Amino acid sequence: MGMSKKWILATTLIGMPLLAAGCAGDDEAEGTGEEREVDLSFMHWRGEDQAVFDVLIDQFESENPDINVEQNVYPSDQYMATAQRMLQEGSTGDVFATFPGAQFEALESAGFFEDLSDEEFVANFDEGAIEVGQADGRQLALPYQLVFNMPVYNTEIFEELGLEVPQSWDEFIAMGETLKENDIIPIAFPGADIGPNQFMNSMVMNNAPDGAFTDLVAGEAALTDDWWIQTLEQFQYLQENDFFQEDALGTNQDAAMALVANGEAAMLATGSYHMASLLELNPDLQLDLLAPITVSEEEARYEGIHTATFMLAINSNSENKEAAAEFIEFLSQPEVASQYANETGQHLTVTGVEYESEALQNTSYWIDERETRFQPRYMITNAQVEDAVLSSIENVIGGAAPEEAAAEAQQVVEEVTE
Structure with missing residues (x-):
């Protein structure tokens, strides 16, 4: 049985509480002279993906001329502290990414997530992969990346x-x-x-x-x-x-x-x-x-490690929830997700993604054909x-x-x- 059929959920976790704040504004789009109705903040830690997101954001803004999206990117090892400070200041985070595990549970406990359960774009994701973004029967965040945390x-x-x-x-x-x-x-x-x-x-x-x-x-x-x-x-x-x-x-x-x-x-x-x-x-x-097998072949249960991460969410206190939902819907379209996957070398949780790069094609068998365990470190809450x-x-x-x-x-x- 492959990984997609047996995702393991994070259990009740302890974490650092974060306070939510929305951000809104009517700014003039840079270099266009065009007045936009919504200035949307997208906060995440994937600095290596910033250039690709810039291209995708340009496409999104062309389709949605009333929405301007700005990336607010911080190093992953500082993301917890930086996210807390920036969200408390209310300057970023209409759409934000969160790690599964402790950070997700801390944000959920603080009431930070907008409930996405009724959004049509949830159906664009692999049903098993997104369970890690659920709490109390609600879909609060949508993992975008499927990462294999192994050598x-x-x-x-x-x-x-x-x-x-x-x-x-x-x-x-x-x-x-x-x-x-x-x-x-x-x-x-x-x-x-x-x-x-x-x-x-x-x-x-x-x-x-x-x-x-x-x-x-x-x-x-x-x-x-x-x-x-x-x-x-x-x-x-x-x-x-x-x-x-x-x-x-x-x-x-x-x-x-x-x-x-x-x-x-x-x-x-x-x-x-x-x-x-x-x-x-x-x-x-x-x-x-x-992945190193640390036991005998007979004792081995797992062949590798997976994580559904880079979980996309909407700030429950945002004044731009509708625009935020439109942006996540855009990122969840198979053709857009395929572009992101192939430009960044990432496997994704979006269904219908076509992997063009040889490296992604050669490793995609890990998604369904190998027994993998959800990243144990995320269970340390x-x-x-x-x-x-x-x-x-x-x-x-x-x-x-x-x-x-x-x-x-x-x-x-x-x-x-x-």
Whole structure:
């Protein structure tokens, strides 16, 4: 059974409350002298997509001459704090993007979302994919992107060395040894900025029991439990046996991508969202996705990780709700979504999207033909608990013993969840 038939919902979450404020205005469109009735703010974190959205916005404004759309874009690692401040000021966010998990639940608790349940454009999305944007039977946000949070790998290197995709931890280790014997770094790890945020999902997908992180926040599980100690021990093995590049914790994402683009490393420990950037660096790359299987082949339940993210929503306090709905309806049209998908290298949740790029075509089989788990990190619903979990991985990569790193992190968990 493929992923689209078994989406896993985020459970009751804790998060930082955000206050909503709308924005409206009658501004003159730049360079046209044309008076527009609505000045619409579109707030998101995908700076790498800004140029593509500019093109789509031009098309939208041509079809809707009374609406002007302005992008307000912030780095993803600052989006929570920036979104809160900007929305409180009331200067942005008629249409906004939200992450699933903690941020979505915090916004829902604050009454921030306009109910989209009765909007006709909801039918343009895959029914299973958008469940993560629902609460209490209402469709509050619509995930636009379908991301696979698992390593991207160079298939040509595998073919040249006669390597197959590992089906167990032993096979994964053997694969890495073959790569090292041929002077190829197995995994480019961007520890300086992304850290283990993405790679941890693959490492726990078969280790973590169902609901493990939800139970952790609820005090019903601990980071000193066997499944997390095992995960940290496997991170330790990868570090001590040179599966990562030198100074993994000091390497940023651009440097890590360069290692893969120039053939020095076989895998990038991020996700499908970096495939387009890798191809910009080296258009000749042949790429696919590969998640480490951390258990035996018989014990493995999942082959990869998925997330339905970049969830589009309308500010419940906006004065421009009708125009906001028209903009989301526009983005959900299959021809528009196809343009966005192919220009950005993203798989989408919109039905009827046609993937033209070879990379997207070659990886689209992950949507229906592979067993994938919803990103476990989004089940960590307390920001301080999440920081403790990620820090325990970083500490092990930095040389700490797994048991000590787990105990230290668990102490933080207990302090913040009491």
